[in-house]
Amino acid sequence: MAGIGRLLIALGIVFLVVGALLLFVGKIPYLGRLPGDMHIKRENFEFHFPLATCLLLSLVLTGLLWLIARLWRR
Numbered sequence: 001m002a003g004i005g006r007l008l009i010a011l012g013i014v015f016l017v018v019g020a021l022l023l024f025v026g027k028i029p030y031l032g033r034l035p036g037d038m039h040i041k042r043e044n045f046e047f048h049f050p051l052a053t054c055l056l057l058s059l060v061l062t063g064l065l066w067l068i069a070r071l072w073r074r
Contacts, residue, residue, distance in 0.1 A: 010072070
């Protein structure tokens with residue numbers, strides 16, 4: 001039962017962090033407008049794909065989860 005308790009606490013922390021990020025994501029400068037983010041605008045068509053932002057967020061989240069997993073095993 002202790003393993004399930006730890007898992008639920010970890011998931012709660014992850015949900016808390018993700019929720020806080022979603023609240024403040026609009027206030028982070030340049031997020032979604034980094035060099036490497038694609039934005040195509042035509043007459044009747046607009047396409048935006050934040051490739052560089054996705055890569056940056058992936059690196060940050062991977063590092064955080066790696067750190068959490070490393071600290072959790074101690």
